[in-house]
Amino acid sequence: MSLTDIYAKYHQQVKFIPIYIREAHPVDGWWFGKGFTKWLMKRYSPKVAMDVYDPQTMDERRQVAGACEASLSYGVRTYVDEMSDPANKAYAAWPTRLYLIDLDGIVVYAAGLGPYDFHPQKLEKAIEVYLNGK
Numbered sequence: 001m002s003l004t005d006i007y008a009k010y011h012q013q014v015k016f017i018p019i020y021i022r023e024a025h026p027v028d029g030w031w032f033g034k035g036f037t038k039w040l041m042k043r044y045s046p047k048v049a050m051d052v053y054d055p056q057t058m059d060e061r062r063q064v065a066g067a068c069e070a071s072l073s074y075g076v077r078t079y080v081d082e083m084s085d086p087a088n089k090a091y092a093a094w095p096t097r098l099y100l101i102d103l104d105g106i107v108v109y110a111a112g113l114g115p116y117d118f119h120p121q122k123l124e125k126a127i128e129v130y131l132n133g134k
Helices: 003-010 035-044 058-072 086-091 120-133
Strands: 099-101 107-110
Touching (some): 099 120
């Protein structure tokens, strides 16, 4: 199940807040844009942009976040972490993480670091357990 599917199923019961944090694989950083890695990314993650430079200003970060939001087509507004990365640091979110946080601000589900531990189906299970326990 994809995040889009999870959103469609639970958006009436759960508020989804995607936050764009520091760019994971910028051209001017740890880049996946060549050779076998590029082939893998294009094959298994075709929506991932391979030509993004690490944003240096909030305007640049907002622009990249907007392109990411449009590419993923979740239909959910994406928020943008500040350049000092407070959300990223508070939740150890880089390169990508999934969290379920209850109404009291308690983390009830924290996925491991993506992409290897990015499993939306585990988030869905956590949502079901949480909603059934309310």
